Amino acid sequence: MSNPIVVVENFTINELMCKCGCKRFNYSREFLITLQNFRYSIRVPLIVTSGCRCVAHNKKTGGKSTSCHECETKQASAIDITCQDMGKAFALAEKQECFNEIIWYTKSNFIHLGIDKKQGSSIYSEKINL
Numbered sequence: 001m002s003n004p005i006v007v008v009e010n011f012t013i014n015e016l017m018c019k020c021g022c023k024r025f026n027y028s029r030e031f032l033i034t035l036q037n038f039r040y041s042i043r044v045p046l047i048v049t050s051g052c053r054c055v056a057h058n059k060k061t062g063g064k065s066t067s068c069h070e071c072e073t074k075q076a077s078a079i080d081i082t083c084q085d086m087g088k089a090f091a092l093a094e095k096q097e098c099f100n101e102i103i104w105y106t107k108s109n110f111i112h113l114g115i116d117k118k119q120g121s122s123i124y125s126e127k128i129n130l
Ligand SMILES: [Zn+2]
Pocket: 018, 019, 020, 021, 022, 023, 024, 053, 054, 055, 057
Protein backbone atom coordinates (compact mmCIF):
# COMPACT_ATOMS: atom_id res chain seq x y z
CA MET A 1 0.00 0.00 0.00
CA SER A 2 1.36 3.38 -0.92
CA ASN A 3 0.85 6.34 1.36
CA PRO A 4 -2.09 8.51 0.37
CA ILE A 5 -1.03 11.94 -0.80
CA VAL A 6 -2.11 14.69 1.54
CA VAL A 7 -3.54 17.61 -0.37
CA VAL A 8 -3.89 20.95 1.38
CA GLU A 9 -5.94 23.91 0.26
CA ASN A 10 -3.38 26.51 -0.76
CA PHE A 11 -0.48 24.43 -2.08
CA THR A 12 -0.42 22.19 -5.14
CA ILE A 13 1.75 19.14 -5.73
CA ASN A 14 3.26 20.98 -8.70
CA GLU A 15 4.46 23.76 -6.41
CA LEU A 16 5.81 21.38 -3.80
CA MET A 17 7.49 18.69 -5.94
CA CYS A 18 11.20 18.55 -6.72
CA LYS A 19 12.10 21.21 -9.26
CA CYS A 20 14.79 19.20 -11.09
CA GLY A 21 12.21 17.52 -13.30
CA CYS A 22 12.08 14.22 -11.42
CA LYS A 23 8.65 15.23 -10.02
CA ARG A 24 9.38 13.54 -6.72
CA PHE A 25 6.84 14.43 -4.05
CA ASN A 26 7.23 13.06 -0.56
CA TYR A 27 6.23 15.36 2.28
CA SER A 28 5.44 14.61 5.88
CA ARG A 29 1.72 14.91 6.53
CA GLU A 30 2.36 16.81 9.75
CA PHE A 31 4.50 19.34 7.93
CA LEU A 32 1.90 20.02 5.22
CA ILE A 33 -0.82 20.54 7.81
CA THR A 34 1.43 22.91 9.78
CA LEU A 35 2.21 24.80 6.58
CA GLN A 36 -1.46 25.12 5.69
CA ASN A 37 -2.29 26.33 9.20
CA PHE A 38 0.42 28.94 8.85
CA ARG A 39 -1.11 30.00 5.51
CA TYR A 40 -4.56 30.33 7.12
CA SER A 41 -3.08 32.58 9.82
CA ILE A 42 -1.08 34.85 7.55
CA ARG A 43 -3.83 35.23 4.94
CA VAL A 44 -1.50 36.28 2.11
CA PRO A 45 -0.31 34.11 -0.79
CA LEU A 46 2.88 32.20 -0.10
CA ILE A 47 5.01 31.51 -3.16
CA VAL A 48 7.12 28.35 -2.99
CA THR A 49 10.72 29.00 -4.07
CA SER A 50 11.91 25.51 -3.10
CA GLY A 51 9.86 22.52 -2.01
CA CYS A 52 11.04 18.96 -1.59
CA ARG A 53 14.24 17.83 -3.32
CA CYS A 54 15.66 14.52 -4.48
CA VAL A 55 19.18 13.71 -3.24
CA ALA A 56 20.86 14.95 -6.44
CA HIS A 57 18.90 18.19 -6.62
CA ASN A 58 19.43 18.86 -2.93
CA LYS A 59 23.17 18.52 -3.42
CA LYS A 60 23.09 20.73 -6.52
CA THR A 61 21.22 23.51 -4.75
CA GLY A 62 23.75 23.48 -1.92
CA GLY A 63 21.51 21.82 0.65
CA LYS A 64 23.14 19.85 3.44
CA SER A 65 22.73 16.06 3.21
CA THR A 66 20.67 16.29 6.41
CA SER A 67 18.39 18.96 4.92
CA CYS A 68 14.70 18.70 5.76
CA HIS A 69 14.00 19.50 2.07
CA GLU A 70 15.48 16.14 1.02
CA CYS A 71 12.64 13.73 0.20
CA GLU A 72 14.23 10.64 -1.32
CA THR A 73 15.50 8.91 1.81
CA LYS A 74 12.78 10.34 4.08
CA GLN A 75 9.71 12.56 4.01
CA ALA A 76 10.50 16.23 3.51
CA SER A 77 9.61 18.67 6.27
CA ALA A 78 10.87 22.04 5.02
CA ILE A 79 9.99 24.66 2.44
CA ASP A 80 11.32 27.98 1.19
CA ILE A 81 8.67 30.62 0.62
CA THR A 82 8.43 34.24 -0.33
CA CYS A 83 5.50 36.65 0.02
CA GLN A 84 4.50 40.31 -0.05
CA ASP A 85 5.27 40.90 3.63
CA MET A 86 8.35 38.98 4.70
CA GLY A 87 8.62 40.79 8.03
CA LYS A 88 5.11 39.66 8.96
CA ALA A 89 5.77 36.08 7.84
CA PHE A 90 8.96 35.86 9.88
CA ALA A 91 7.40 37.40 12.99
CA LEU A 92 4.33 35.16 12.75
CA ALA A 93 6.40 31.99 12.32
CA GLU A 94 8.44 32.94 15.38
CA LYS A 95 5.34 33.71 17.42
CA GLN A 96 3.47 30.53 16.48
CA GLU A 97 6.36 28.19 17.28
CA CYS A 98 5.00 25.59 14.83
CA PHE A 99 8.21 25.31 12.83
CA ASN A 100 11.52 24.84 14.61
CA GLU A 101 13.67 26.11 11.75
CA ILE A 102 12.86 29.66 10.68
CA ILE A 103 15.55 31.28 8.57
CA TRP A 104 15.02 34.50 6.66
CA TYR A 105 17.53 35.00 3.84
CA THR A 106 17.01 38.72 3.43
CA LYS A 107 19.03 39.28 0.22
CA SER A 108 17.63 36.23 -1.57
CA ASN A 109 14.20 37.21 -0.25
CA PHE A 110 12.93 33.86 1.01
CA ILE A 111 12.17 32.28 4.35
CA HIS A 112 13.04 28.67 5.13
CA LEU A 113 10.40 27.02 7.31
CA GLY A 114 11.16 23.56 8.63
CA ILE A 115 10.34 20.98 11.24
CA ASP A 116 13.45 19.09 12.24
CA LYS A 117 12.57 16.33 14.69
CA LYS A 118 16.22 15.88 15.62
CA GLN A 119 16.15 19.35 17.07
CA GLY A 120 13.48 18.49 19.62
CA SER A 121 11.54 21.41 21.04
CA SER A 122 14.22 24.06 20.62
CA ILE A 123 13.54 26.65 17.94
CA TYR A 124 16.25 27.87 15.63
CA SER A 125 15.35 31.26 14.23
CA GLU A 126 17.66 33.58 12.37
CA LYS A 127 17.75 36.46 9.90
CA ILE A 128 20.70 36.04 7.53
CA ASN A 129 22.00 38.70 5.15
CA LEU A 130 22.41 36.28 2.24
ZN1 LIG B 1 14.66 15.79 -8.29
